[in-house]
């Protein structure tokens with residue numbers, strides 16, 4: 001039915017001289033997504049700052065769902081295109097409205113835009129005439145020019161009419177990859193998946209790291225992380241997850257430090273390890289799901305402590321979120337039902353009874369100077385299992401398996 005998609009971009013128009021780069025990035029992402037769900041030939045073209053996708057075969061709902069997750073897309077409309085013959089216009093509009101069935105809204109407005117300025121009728125005339133015909137044919141529908149439930153969008157192009165009545169909203173923001181590359185510290189809770197989504201829509205490409213405390217936690221944690229990745233990958237273009245073996249490092253820390261400092265030292269060495277990974281893959285910053293004051297490791301003092309040891313900035317988009325706000329967002333983005341599954345957590349396994357809130361700088365520095373972890377951290381990255389995910393959110397089998 002719909003062989004054309006009209007896509008409106010979000011913040012790309014703000015970008016001044018860099019605009020071509022942003023349009024290239026979004027075009028490329030749209031091409032990747034459409035190719036993944038539409039097994040026919042198609043073309044994506046930038047036409048007056050709008051991306052138009054055309055194919056000889058109609059696009060299916062799966063393509064629409066996937067495009068709703070492409071950062072940088074504000075909204076899009078599946079569109080009928082017909083020959084530029086005024087006699088054919090109304091029959092096609094009628095077909096389009098009939099396809100709504102019982103769901104046809106009660107109020108509408110026809111909006112016409114004319115690229116072909118020499119067309120025999122002006123936009124107002126076309127809107128008026130089509131509006132009259134609709135009123136004659138469809139019962140129970142009224143014109144409402146101020147707040148219609150349905151917009152009948154018509155476009156008069158040099159060689160075609162475009163008709164659309166459906167509008168899908170995207171996630172908005174900026175295309176993935178136009179704002180650098182991050183290492184996302186992904187744990188199995190509600191926060192870090194939402195944090196990942198927040199930075200996907202700000203244009204950050206992400207590689208994910210999960211610090212896996214095997215054998216102190218079960219294998220089901222890993223499955224949970226993979227399930228979360230299957231969702232988060234659909235907001236990225238193609239991405240990977242590093243499952244970093246961390247159990248022995250945590251054990252070593254737990255044995256050698258004051259109990260109160262365990263959680264903070266786990267956090268420090270995770271951040272160090274994430275920085276090593278970032279160095280290898282060229283990522284410029286780290287990303288976590290921290291929210292100020294949520295738990296002891298996220299007090300202002302402890303956040304400052306982590307920031308004093310990291311060689312790259314740590315982005316924390318949820319810093320001012322209440323837990324409930326994060327949970328609501330997790331429902332919207334599709335990670336809630338996975339995050340809610342209970343899992344073992346090594347941090348709580350080794351959790352101190354009274355985690356330090358005001359760390360003593362002298363002890364901290366002494367511990368970090370006297371305990372050598374550089375080789376353990378390098379080894380952990382070497383031994384990490386790397387899993388790639390496609391834009392469909394599916395595992396890409398590795399070449400050597």
Ligand code: ATP
Nearest residue numbers: 185186187188189190191192209210211288289290
């Ligand atoms: P989440 O924050 O995802 O809900 P959580 O509450 O269990 O999980 P916290 O203890 O609040 O995690 O940790 C704060 C942040 O540190 C997480 O959001 C995540 O970015 C990072 N983090 C914690 N544990 C891990 C881990 N095992 N692997 C990777 N990142 C982790």
Ligand code: MG
Nearest residue numbers: 189191289294
């Ligand atoms: Mg948390």
